[in-house]
Structure formats: C-alpha cells, structure tokens
Amino acid sequence: xHIRCEDEIKLRxxxxxxxxxxxxxxxxxxxxxxxxxxCACCFVCVCVCVCVCVCLSPLQMEKVIVAMQDPDMGMKMRxxxxxxxxxxxxxxxxxxxxxLIQKYCICEEEALHISGMLVRYGYVYPLKEPRSLVLRxxxxxxRFQTPYFWTSTRWPASELDYAIYLAKKNIRKQGELMxxxxxxxxxxxxRINHTWDFVVMQAREQLRASKQRRKxxxxxxxxxxxxxxxxxxxxxxxxxxxxxGLERPNNLSARVTLNQNSDFYKxxxxxxxxxxxxxRVKSSICLESFVKYSEQYQNHDPIMQGCLPSNPWISDDTAxxxxxxxxxxxxxxxRVERWSFSFMELLNDIMGRRxxxxxxxxxxxxxxxxxxxxxxxxxxxxxxxxxxxxxxIYKNFLTPGAARWVNVDSKTMDKTLKGIRHPHRxxxxxxxxxxxxxxxxxxxxxxxxxxxxxxxxAKAIVPQETKKSVFPFMRRxxxxxxxxxxxxxxxxxxxxxxxxx
Amino acid sequence: xxxxxxxxGDDCTVGTDQALAxxxxxxxxxxxxxxxxxxxxxxxxxxxxxLQLRDELRQTxxxxxxxxxxxxxxxTSHLRNRSLPEGQRKEMELLWxxxxxxxxxxxxxxxxxxxxAEIFALANTDAxxxxxxxxxxxxxxxxxxxxPDLNQTQSPTLPAExxxxxxxTMEREISQIDRMIDDMEMKVNVLRWMVEPHGPQRADPLxxxxxxxxxxxxxxxxxxxxxxxxxxxxxxxxxxxxAVVLVSATLSICIVFFS
Numbered sequence: 001x002h003i004r005c006e007d008e009i010k011l012r013x014x015x016x017x018x019x020x021x022x023x024x025x026x027x028x029x030x031x032x033x034x035x036x037x038x039c040a041c042c043f044v045c046v047c048v049c050v051c052v053c054v055c056l057s058p059l060q061m062e063k064v065i066v067a068m069q070d071p072d073m074g075m076k077m078r079x080x081x082x083x084x085x086x087x088x089x090x091x092x093x094x095x096x097x098x099x100l101i102q103k104y105c106i107c108e109e110e111a112l113h114i115s116g117m118l119v120r121y122g123y124v125y126p127l128k129e130p131r132s133l134v135l136r137x138x139x140x141x142x143r144f145q146t147p148y149f150w151t152s153t154r155w156p157a158s159e160l161d162y163a164i165y166l167a168k169k170n171i172r173k174q175g176e177l178m179x180x181x182x183x184x185x186x187x188x189x190x191r192i193n194h195t196w197d198f199v200v201m202q203a204r205e206q207l208r209a210s211k212q213r214r215k216x217x218x219x220x221x222x223x224x225x226x227x228x229x230x231x232x233x234x235x236x237x238x239x240x241x242x243x244x245g246l247e248r249p250n251n252l253s254a255r256v257t258l259n260q261n262s263d264f265y266k267x268x269x270x271x272x273x274x275x276x277x278x279x280r281v282k283s284s285i286c287l288e289s290f291v292k293y294s295e296q297y298q299n300h301d302p303i304m305q306g307c308l309p310s311n312p313w314i315s316d317d318t319a320x321x322x323x324x325x326x327x328x329x330x331x332x333x334x335r336v337e338r339w340s341f342s343f344m345e346l347l348n349d350i351m352g353r354r355x356x357x358x359x360x361x362x363x364x365x366x367x368x369x370x371x372x373x374x375x376x377x378x379x380x381x382x383x384x385x386x387x388x389x390x391x392x393i394y395k396n397f398l399t400p401g402a403a404r405w406v407n408v409d410s411k412t413m414d415k416t417l418k419g420i421r422h423p424h425r426x427x428x429x430x431x432x433x434x435x436x437x438x439x440x441x442x443x444x445x446x447x448x449x450x451x452x453x454x455x456x457x458a459k460a461i462v463p464q465e466t467k468k469s470v471f472p473f474m475r476r477x478x479x480x481x482x483x484x485x486x487x488x489x490x491x492x493x494x495x496x497x498x499x500x501x
Numbered sequence: 502x503x504x505x506x507x508x509x510g511d512d513c514t515v516g517t518d519q520a521l522a523x524x525x526x527x528x529x530x531x532x533x534x535x536x537x538x539x540x541x542x543x544x545x546x547x548x549x550x551x552l553q554l555r556d557e558l559r560q561t562x563x564x565x566x567x568x569x570x571x572x573x574x575x576x577t578s579h580l581r582n583r584s585l586p587e588g589q590r591k592e593m594e595l596l597w598x599x600x601x602x603x604x605x606x607x608x609x610x611x612x613x614x615x616x617x618a619e620i621f622a623l624a625n626t627d628a629x630x631x632x633x634x635x636x637x638x639x640x641x642x643x644x645x646x647x648x649p650d651l652n653q654t655q656s657p658t659l660p661a662e663x664x665x666x667x668x669x670t671m672e673r674e675i676s677q678i679d680r681m682i683d684d685m686e687m688k689v690n691v692l693r694w695m696v697e698p699h700g701p702q703r704a705d706p707l708x709x710x711x712x713x714x715x716x717x718x719x720x721x722x723x724x725x726x727x728x729x730x731x732x733x734x735x736x737x738x739x740x741x742x743x744a745v746v747l748v749s750a751t752l753s754i755c756i757v758f759f760s
Contacts, residue, residue, distance in 0.1 A: 062620075066628050077631060089548070089631040146632045147546030147617045154616075155609050160602060194696040198532070198599040202606070205536035212640040213540075220633040221543060 056117055058151070064114070065123050065144065067103065075099050080127060080141055085216045090127060090141045097137050112137060120241050122151045125227035133230065133238075143220075149228040151241075157232035160195065163188045165229055167203035180236050296341060300334050309463040323463060326350050333460035340448050343440040347372075355456060359447045367404035368435050368443070371397045375432035379425055390423040398431075408434050517579070517589050524575055524596045528603070530647070531568045535603045535610075537561055537645035540638065542610045546621040547632035555623070557642040558614060559667070564646055565607055566674060572600050573681055580689045594691050595698065601685060608678050615671050 056064075068075040076099075080090040093115070100111035115135045118124045119142070126132065127141040135142075166185045170177055177185065189196060210218055234240045298304050302311070302320075312318045323332055331351055339346040339355075346352040353369070360366040371393070378389045397406045398416065408416070412430045419427040447453055538561045544554060576597050579585060585593065621629055 065630065069628055069630055071627055075631075080633075087633050088635070089633040143633050144630045146543055146634075147621065147630055148543045148613055155613055158605075158609070160605065194693045194698065195598050195602045197595060197698040198602045201529070201532050201599070202536060202603070205533050206539065209533075209536045209540045209641055209644060212644060213638075214636045217634050217636045221540075224543065224632070 056114065058121065061118060061121060061123055062150070064100075064118065068099065068144075073103070078141070080143075082219070085219065087216050087220060090143050092139045092141060093136045094138055096124075096135070096142065120231075120239070122149070122227060122231040125223065125230075127223065130223065130226055131230060131235065143223070145227060146224055149224055151231060157229070159188060159192055160199070162229065162233055163192060163196075163199045164203050164206065165225060167199050168207055171203060171207060178235075184233070300338055309465055319463065323461060330459060330461055331456070333457070333462045336453075336457050336460045339453075343436075343444045346444070355452065356443075356447060359450060359452050360443060362452075363443065363446075365443060367397065367406055368439050370404060371406045372432055372435050372439070375428040375435075378428060383425070386425060387423050390420055390427060393428065394420055406431075406435055407438070517585065520575070520579055521589060521592050521596075524572065524579070524593065527568060527572045527575065528596050528599050531565065531572060531600065531603050534561060534565045534568060534645045535607050537641045538565060538607065539610055540641050542614045544632075544634055544638060545614050546617040546630055547634055548629050549632075549634050549637060550621060550623065550629050551637075552623060554638060555618070555667070557638050560642055561645045562611065562671075562674065566677070569600075569604060569607070569678070569681065572596075573685065576600060577685065577688055580691065591696075594696050597685075597689065597691050598693055598696050601682065604678060604682055608675065608682070611671065611675050611678065615668070615675065618671075619668070 067073075075091050076095050077088060078090050078092070078095075080087045096115045096118075097108065097111045100106065100114055101108060104111075106114075112135065115124075119126065119133050119135045123145055124135075124142045125145055126134075126136075127143055129140075162184070166177065166181055166188070169181070170185065192199070210221060213221070231241065307320050309319050309323075310317050312320050322328075324335065327350060335349065335351075339349065339352045346356055353373075357366060357369055360369050374389070374393050374397070378386055378393070381389065396402055396404055398408075398413070398420075399405075408431050412434050416428065416431045538558070541554065541558050541561060544550060545558070576593060579593050580590070580597060
C-alpha cells in the first residue's frame with residue numbers, strides 16, 4: 001500500500017521538526033544562561049579594571065628601574081652565592097615590593113602588580129626559576145637586566161639573532177635543548193638556510209669571546225641572554241607580552257579611556273543594566289531540566305527507541321507512517337501519552353486539539369480554545385485578511401454580551417481594545433497569552449484527569465512488532481533496533497489490545 | 502684559460518683563488534670583531550660602564566668599519582666580474598651573505614649602543630644599572646684588534662664636548678653602515694635564497710675539539726642544592742681516613758714500644 005507523497009513528506013517533516021523542536025529548546029536554555037552571564041561578567045570586569053587602574057609604559061618602567069639604582073635611596077642589593085662564585089647585585093622579591101611601597105606610597109597590591117610587570121617585560125629577571133616570569137614576594141632572588149637587552153620595539157629580536165642564540169646554546173649544552181627550542185632551531189635552519197654558515201661561525205666566535213671573561217661574568221651574561229630570549233621568544237603556551245605591543249596599554253589593567261561621547265556610554269550603561277536584569281538560570285539547573293526533558297522524550301524518539309511496528313526505511317513496511325498520520329481513527333499510545341507532557345504538545349497535535357475541544361464543550365468553556373485558535377490564525381495568516389479577522393474576533397469574543405465572550409482581565413482588555421483601532425498581526429497577543437495560561441492552568445489538568453482522556457489512552461493502539469517467521473521457531477527482526485517499548489515480546493502484545501483496523 | 506679582460510682587476514684563476522682566500526680571511530675577522538663588539542655592547546648602561554668601556558667600543562667599532570669597507574670593495578668588485586667561474590662565484594656569494602648578515606648585526610648593535618649611551622650618560626654614574634657584571638672588556642678588545650696586549654691610555658675624564666663629538670661620530674658611522682648596506686643591494690644582485698651553505702649544518706657540538714672545550718664551560722650553577730651534600734660527605738671521608746691513619750700510627754708505636 002502506498003502512502004501518498006504529500007503525506008509521506010509531512011510525516012517526515014514531522015520527524016525532523018521534532019528534532020528541530022528539541023534543538024531550539026536547547027538553544028533557548030543556553031540563551032537564557034550564557035548571554036546574560038557574559039554581559040554581567042563584562043560589566044563586572046570593566047568595574048574591576050577601573051579600580052586597579054595601573055598602566056605603565058616602557059618609559060615609565062625604565063624610570064622606575066633607574067630610580068632603583070640610586071646608591072642611597074635605591075634597592076638594597078645582596079650577593080648571590082653559587083658554589084665558589086659570588087655574584088653581587090641580587091635582590092629579593094620582598095625587597096622590591098617594600099621599596100616600591102615606600103618610594104611611591106602605594107598599597108601592596110599595586111606594588112605587586114608593578115613589580116610583576118617589571119618581570120614580565122624583562123626589566124628584571126628571576127634567578128631561581130628563570131622560566132617562570134612571575135614576581136614572588138618572598139626570598140626568591142632577582143637581578144636587573146642590562147639595558148642592552150631591554151625589550152624594545154625599535155629593534156625587535158631578529159630571526160638571525162635567535163638562530164645564533166640557539167646555536168650557542170646547542171654547542172654549550174651539547175644538544176640538550178628543550179623540545180620547543182629544538183623545533184624552532186630546525187624551522188630556522190630551513191628558513192635562513194642561506195646564512196647558516198655565518199650563524200654557526202658567529203655562535204662559535206661569541207662563545208670564544210665570552211671565554212675571555214671571568215666565570216662570574218659569564219654566568220651573568222648567560223642568564224641575561226636567556227631572560228631576554230624567554231621574553232622575546234616565549235615558550236609555547238606562555239603569555240607573550242610583545243603580542244599586544246609595548247606601546248599599547250596592557251589589556252589586563254587598562255585605564256578605561258574615555259574617548260567616546262556621552263551618548264555612547266549612556267547606551268552602553270543601558271544595555272548592561274538590561275543584561276543584568278535579564279532572567280538567568282544556573283547552568284546546572286538548566287542542564288538538569290534538559291536531562292529530564294530528554295528522559296521524558298526518549299521513549300518517543302524513533303531514533304533512540306526504534307519505532308513500532310517496524311522502521312519503514314528498513315523493512316519497507318509503511319505501517320508506522322499510516323498509523324501516525326495527522327488524523328487517524330485511533331491514535332497511537334505514544335502519541336496520546338505525549339499530550340500529557342505539556343499543553344503545547346496537546347495543542348500542536350490536531351487530534352489532541354480536537355479531543356480537547358470536545359472536552360471543553362462538555363465543560364462549557366470551548367470559547368477559550370476557539371478564541372485562541374482564531375488569534376493563532378491571525379498571527380500566522382495572510383496579511384490582507386488581518387483587519388477582517390480582527391473585526392470578527394472582536395464581534396464574536398470581545399464585545400460585552402457577545403455569543404462567545406472570553407474572560408479577559410480588564411487591563412488586557414483595555415489594551416487590546418485600544419490596539420484594535422489600529423489592527424496588526426500581533427494586536428491580540430496579550431489577550432491570547434492570557435487565555436492560553438487560563439486554559440493551561442485550569443482546563444488542561446482537568447482534561448488529563450478526565451475520563452475522556454483516560455478512555456482514549458486505553459483505546460490507543462500499541463502496534464505490534466511485525467514478525468514474519470519463515471520457519472516456525474525463527475523470528476526475523478523487522479526493524480533496525482530492538483524495541484524495548486514492546487516490553488515482553490509477543491505474549492505482552494497479545495494481552496494488550498490488538499491492532500484494530 | 503684565456504686572459505680575462507675586465508675593468509676591475511687583472512686576475513686569472515689563480516688570482517681569484519687568492520682573492521677568495523683573502524675575502525674569507527677578511528670576513529672571518531669581521532665576524533670575530535662583531536662578536537666582540539656585541540659582548541662589549543651588552544655592558545653599556547650597566548655597572549661596568551665607564552669611559553674605558555666606551556673607548557673600547559669605539560676602537561672595536563672602528564676596526565669593524567675598516568674591515569667592512571675593505572670587504573665591501575673586495576666582494577663588490579669580484580661579484581660584478583661577469584667572467585668569474587661558477588664555483589668561485591658561489592663561494593663569493595656565500596661570503597657576501599655572511600658579510601651582509603654581520604653588517605646587520607653590527608648595525609643593530611651600534612644603534613642600541615647609541616641609544617643606551619644617550620640614556621645613561623656617564624656624568625651620572627649613580628644611574629647605571631647594577632647588572633652583576635664585574636669585569637671589564639679589555640681582553641675582548643685585545644682579541645678584536647688581534648693585539649697581544651693593549652696599551653691602556655687612561656683617559657679618566659672626558660670633557661663634555663668630546664662626548665657629544667663622540668655621539669655625532671657614532672651617528673655618522675651608523676648612517677654610513679646604512680648606506681653601505683643599501684649600496685650593496687643596489688650594486689650586487691645576489692639571490693640569497695639560492696645560496697647553499699656548506700659546513701656543519703646543525704652546529705654539532707662535538708664536531709671539533711674547540712667546541713667540546715666550549716661545551717665543558719657550560720655553566721649549570723643554578724642548582725647549588727645537591728653539591729653541599731657531596732662536599733660534606735667528602736669531608737667526612739677525609740676525617741675517617743685521617744682517624745684510621747692516626748689509629749694505625751698509634752698502634753704501630755705501641756707495638757714498637759712493647760715488643
């Protein structure tokens with residue numbers, strides 16, 4: 001038996017629209033969580049940044065360094081004791097912070113921040129853990145970087161320089177470079193291959209030249225160079241201060257520069273205020289409801305649960321589609337169960353709506369549903385007929401003393417009546433929403449408890465899994481996935497109401 | 502091999518070999534001088550900065566410029582010689598590439614020194630950054646100038662006019678190097694990416710005795726932790742041995758006395 005093409009398409013669209021329906025729900029959940037929280041975070045961040053407004057340019061940092069060199073009022077210097085060598089001019093993190101606090105009369109937090117910047121931009125380098133460019137406010141030693149190696153955008157570190165440095169390191173450490181250094185070394189080798197002889201020769205010469213120095217100086221010079229390259233060619237994953245450019249203010253502590261006019265800021269404030277006022281749901285709660293939703297609908301999903309009687313795409317048996325047409329004599333059980341999930345489910349299903357209408361007629365409140373339907377018709381109907389439709393609704397439902405008068409509260413009624421004078425597509429929205437909630441809170445729960453619904457549920461078809469046994473004791477699987485919805489096999493199916501044709 | 506008739510020289514193949522060797526020697530010394538200059542330049546603005554250092558820098562710089570000029574004329578003349586045999590040309594191009602790279606380094610170093618020297622004028626020695634370096638660079642200069650010993654003409658105080666003169670000289674020299682680099686690009690068309698280097702491709706650390714001795718100089722003194730323990734154990738062993746020696750000595754004396 002052939003299903004007509006249009007019906008087939010509608011059924012299939014129904015399936016995909018269900019998926020789209022679930023998807024839009026997910027999007028809505030996340031919309032209410034993510035975007036307002038992001039707006040709120042930005043707002044908060046802006047506020048925080050304004051508080052800790054420290055912005056140092058390289059020139060200012062250099063001035064601080066020079067001020068630290070003063071023999072009387074400058075930093076207290078200690079000696080760094082290595083095995084046999086003693087190297088002067090070391091200082092502890094704690095000393096630096098104390099000095100900054102005393103000299104500039106700032107709080108400890110700001111001093112930490114400034115000294116952190118000095119380390120990050122390479123004016124001071126750590127002696128104990130050279131690769132971690134942070135300032136520890138304790139006894140960890142630091143030393144000043146020589147001005148030759150101060151970070152500068154005028155003479156950025158070139159590939160040639162880096163290649164020479166890596167070559168030197170390679171020779172000195174006899175091949176024991178770090179992984180990322182080895183990679184960069186080979187990349188450079190390819191890139192500036194033409195000058196590689198020069199690189200190797202210059203590296204050797206520089207090492208020979210440094211041999212002329214005493215041991216302590218050699219150590220210092222090596223540390224200086226290493227610190228310079230850790231900043232100019234940072235490890236992968238490390239924060240690269242040069243990316244943002246030294247001239248531009250540091251993103252993390254930018255002074256909020258007011259270079260827009262006041263209207264811009266007024267609108268910004270308004271947007272942020274609105275964002276803060278938006279309803280937000282904790283993501284854990286949001287996800288919980290999503291999980292509950294998925295659990296509820298899992299049995300109804302043909303992909304997850306398999307469909308009865310069989311998957312038409314596999315078994316070429318279109319019974320499933322026939323049984324789930326929009327209007328059938330007897331709906332399937334799953335379908336009737338879905339009506340109890342939410343009011344929208346009931347209304348979206350034509351058969352459900354019909355059943356609900358029958359029930360409401362019994363309760364003498366059918367005008368609500370008629371009104372709602374008429375409003376939906378306006379919203380989704382043709383623009384040319386809006387005016388006449390609104391007129392009709394007004395005549396039938398809203399005039400006092402009308403045949404099917406709906407009970408709308410006075411405020412909404414006033415608003416709607418005012419809007420009717422200039423009718424448009426959404427003029428009935430408030431009234432429609434009011435009636436919708438009325439039905440949902442009042443009639444719908446009663447319908448679910450009513451005999452009408454329960455009888456329908458009992459009568460509903462639970463299709464049997466079709467089996468065509470060629471041999472008496474063999475059962476051929478007619479659909480792709482087993483159907484736990486069936487329960488306990490043929491015995492169960494027989495006891496339940498068999499398929500009525 | 503017919504006599505090559507070119508405008509710039511009258512060399513035949515033997516002559517060009519010699520020219521190649523000369524060029525190589527010159528470029529090698531330039532590389533050496535540039536390395537020394539860099540070592541010296543890294544001390545500018547630091548606590549070892551002094552008139553002596555500036556003087557040393559000046560001397561090294563002058564030597565470098567001298568070398569640069571001679572190499573420039575030498576290489577330019579040979580590379581513009583169209584009748585240069587292919588192998589020789591390749592070698593010359595290699596030298597040329599090395600020369601231009603050294604000039605780049607020298608230029609950057611000179612600019613940096615100029616800039617830092619401006620910030621850290623020697624009149625105010627209090628502002629010099631305490632970098633931890635203690636020694637001077639006289640050995641460096643000696644190496645650069647290839648002199649066994651350097652007669653230090655001590656000029657402790659440099660009048661202010663001479664310092665500014667020094668600065669303007671530097672400016673001039675920097676622009677001179679700039680122009681040299683530009684001229685080279687104009688006059689000689691060497692396709693850098695076509696140049697193939699030979700020699701150790703990865704600066705193999707153990708390729709020569711020289712580099713292995715350099716390797717042994719590696720300073721890994723940043724972890725002084727475990728070493729004191731070794732020292733302590735050594736002292737302990739020494740004490741133990743001396744105690745054993747003492748005991749054996751007393752025993753032998755006792756034996757001698759009582760036997």
